[in-house]
Amino acid sequence: MAEFEIRSASAREIGLMRDWADEEGWNPGDSDRWAFAVADPEGFLIGRLDGEPVGCISAVRYGTGFGFIGFYITRPAVRGRGYGMRLWQAGMDRLQGRTVGLDGVVDQQENYRRSGFVRAWNNVRFEGVPAAGGGAGALPEGVSLVDGRSLSFGRLAAYDRRFFPQARHAFLAAWVGLPGRRAVAAVRDGEMRGFGVVRPCSGASRIGPLYAADKQVAAALVHALAAEGQGAAVAVDVPDCNGLAMELVAELGLSPTFEAARMYSGPVPEVDRAGLFGVTSLELG
Numbered sequence: 001m002a003e004f005e006i007r008s009a010s011a012r013e014i015g016l017m018r019d020w021a022d023e024e025g026w027n028p029g030d031s032d033r034w035a036f037a038v039a040d041p042e043g044f045l046i047g048r049l050d051g052e053p054v055g056c057i058s059a060v061r062y063g064t065g066f067g068f069i070g071f072y073i074t075r076p077a078v079r080g081r082g083y084g085m086r087l088w089q090a091g092m093d094r095l096q097g098r099t100v101g102l103d104g105v106v107d108q109q110e111n112y113r114r115s116g117f118v119r120a121w122n123n124v125r126f127e128g129v130p131a132a133g134g135g136a137g138a139l140p141e142g143v144s145l146v147d148g149r150s151l152s153f154g155r156l157a158a159y160d161r162r163f164f165p166q167a168r169h170a171f172l173a174a175w176v177g178l179p180g181r182r183a184v185a186a187v188r189d190g191e192m193r194g195f196g197v198v199r200p201c202s203g204a205s206r207i208g209p210l211y212a213a214d215k216q217v218a219a220a221l222v223h224a225l226a227a228e229g230q231g232a233a234v235a236v237d238v239p240d241c242n243g244l245a246m247e248l249v250a251e252l253g254l255s256p257t258f259e260a261a262r263m264y265s266g267p268v269p270e271v272d273r274a275g276l277f278g279v280t281s282l283e284l285g
């Protein structure tokens with residue numbers, strides 16, 4: 001009888017999880033795993049069958065009351081044998097007693113509902129080269145764009161907390177600071193009015209997070225971040241609960257390519273949805 005075991009993933013195995021996600025067509029960031037690993041080093045679980053990695057899940061703890069499920073993958077050759085359910089249970093056991101979030105792909109959403117998850121909104125991935133002048137309009141008076149890494153980390157972390165259920169300092173520091181990424185902030189009179197990060201991926205470079213006080217600021221951030229790719233395509237995961245964000249990607253000429261439901265088990269966290277133009281990551285929230 002084959003022996004199946006689940007344990008915390010090594011740093012190398014977190015990289016393997018990223019490669020599996022790429023094979024699934026999820027277009028993970030080239031260096032995302034380094035930020036993921038510091039978010040909760042023991043929150044990445046790997047399933048081994050007779051010593052061979054065949055499945056994974058992440059169950060990352062944030063603060064004392066929130067957790068996020070991601071990287072829920074079973075390799076095609078062993079699907080339908082119950083190993084995925086065992087990984088799921090191991091991940092949920094690790095987050096017991098917390099509100100848990102996830103981004104569920106379409107064909108798994110009914111399973112998540114049966115596990116007690118409720119849809120809060122859909123995250124729709126839009127891709128393409130932003131149209132010149134799309135989302136047109138000058139920045140609001142007094143607002144300027146600056147290198148996000150030039151701001152104090154305390155300011156960035158406080159601003160990020162408006163859009164995420166718990167503080168995530170270690171993750172955020174790595175997410176913004178990894179080589180090959182660009183972070184841009186919108187500032188007026190010392191107050192942050194927007195923030196975004198772009199990172200290289202296997203396919204279109206992904207923008208996330210994308211926070212903004214209004215559509216004009218969000219448009220300016222997208223154009224500034226997209227300029228890093230010198231005309232290459234970008235992608236952003238847009239919450240459909242933000243009507244202005246959906247308007248913006250249409251004006252930018254971006255096309256929908258992928259969709260997942262943001263779902264929660266437990267109370268739906270209160271975040272600034274009106275300012276959330278693009279989520280950080282479908283894997284870690």
